[in-house]
Amino acid sequence: MSVGGTRVLVVGATGDIGGLAAGQLAERGAVTALAGRNRARLAERASALGGRPWRSFDAYDLDGCARLAPWAEAALGGLDAVVVTVGVAAFGSAAEVSDASAEHVFTVDALAPMAVARGALRMMSPGGVVAVVTGEVVDRPARGMADYAAAKTALAAWLGVAGREARRERVTVMDVRMPHLDNGFAARAAVGTAPALGPGADPPAAVREHLVGPVLDALSS
Numbered sequence: 001m002s003v004g005g006t007r008v009l010v011v012g013a014t015g016d017i018g019g020l021a022a023g024q025l026a027e028r029g030a031v032t033a034l035a036g037r038n039r040a041r042l043a044e045r046a047s048a049l050g051g052r053p054w055r056s057f058d059a060y061d062l063d064g065c066a067r068l069a070p071w072a073e074a075a076l077g078g079l080d081a082v083v084v085t086v087g088v089a090a091f092g093s094a095a096e097v098s099d100a101s102a103e104h105v106f107t108v109d110a111l112a113p114m115a116v117a118r119g120a121l122r123m124m125s126p127g128g129v130v131a132v133v134t135g136e137v138v139d140r141p142a143r144g145m146a147d148y149a150a151a152k153t154a155l156a157a158w159l160g161v162a163g164r165e166a167r168r169e170r171v172t173v174m175d176v177r178m179p180h181l182d183n184g185f186a187a188r189a190a191v192g193t194a195p196a197l198g199p200g201a202d203p204p205a206a207v208r209e210h211l212v213g214p215v216l217d218a219l220s221s
């Protein structure tokens with residue numbers, strides 16, 4: 001399906017999933033705006049997609065997170081969908097992980113995505129879509145991932161309620177339970193070492209199946 005002219009903000013576009021989503025959306029004809037933390041990578045990806053508008057932010061600046069959707073709406077002349085792929089892993093037993101690490105993971109994996117989505121929900125028009133990546137860890141929390149699983153589960157609970165509320169406005173909120181991917185995410189953990197994980201899914205195929213495809217389907221329904 002082509003989605004020519006559909007305006008999409010990708011938050012976390014410097015990451016693997018966010019970069020793949022931005023590329024696949026552009027291939028399908030969407031007009032994207034990119035947000036991420038690493039300014040150099042963001043500028044490079046925006047340029048590779050033909051000179052897209054971009055804006056950097058940090059998860060700890062929750063007001064800045066909430067301003068991303070209004071910024072994209074102004075930059076693109078409207079906004080049809082927001083895709084949020086920000087996150088970081090943390091590993092270690094519940095007893096060992098420090099409170100500082102727990103605060104970091106809850107900020108990046110729960111509070112920041114919630115703030116981005118909250119900012120979007122305040123201004124999305126009927127038919128709009130807000131898709132946020134949580135992960136299969138919500139359904140299968142494993143030992144050594146208590147804090148990461150708890151942050152993602154908090155985000156999933158919030159998205160569930162927000163989605164029920166947004167239905168009144170005909171806005172779709174999606175909780176994307178991405179499977180484990182073969183992309184080195186666990187090795188980029190904020191703290192700790194990942195327990196043995198099985199083989200991961202192919203990233204481009206998984207992003208197409210679990211994120212980009214469902215977002216485009218929701219936009220066209």
Ligand SMILES: NC(=O)c1ccc[n+]([C@@H]2O[C@H](COP(=O)([O-])OP(=O)(O)OC[C@H]3O[C@@H](n4cnc5c(N)ncnc54)[C@H](OP(=O)(O)O)[C@@H]3O)[C@@H](O)[C@H]2O)c1
Binds near residue numbers: 135183186
């Ligand atoms: N990969 C997997 O196996 C997998 C499976 C299920 C769910 N997920 C979830 O999918 C999402 C993306 O994963 P990924 O594999 O694409 O990981 P990634 O490549 O490490 O990307 C993570 C993204 O989060 C951003 N980020 C991290 N800390 C930030 C902060 N303090 N402020 C602003 N941005 C910050 C990164 O920005 P920088 O590029 O600037 O660091 C990057 O854009 C995460 O929420 C993850 O939990 C991943």
